[in-house]
Amino acid sequence: MKNIKINDEEIIKEFRSEIKKCRESIESFKKGARQVLIDKESREITVIEQYLPPEMSGRTFQ
Numbered sequence: 890m891k892n893i894k895i896n897d898e899e900i901i902k903e904f905r906s907e908i909k910k911c912r913e914s915i916e917s918f919k920k921g922a923r924q925v926l927i928d929k930e931s932r933e934i935t936v937i938e939q940y941l942p943p944e945m946s947g948r949t950f951q
Contacts (some may be wrong), residue, residue: 904937911937 911930919927 901941904941908934908937 911934915927915930918924918930
């Protein structure tokens with residue numbers, strides 16, 4: 890197993906990317922009236938945002 894070192898900026902970038910993917914999925918699910926999947930993606934965003942610094946939270950930028 891390799892030791893991979895990543896810095897905080899890379900981690901934050903990846904979290905923000907995942908949040909973006911979730912939001913895109915939510916938009917698709919809204920078009921298909923898939924409430925269960927919308928709720929799942931929304932919960933995933935909530936969990937990811939807990940690991941972001943407050944000023945980087947996706948909800949701050951909306």
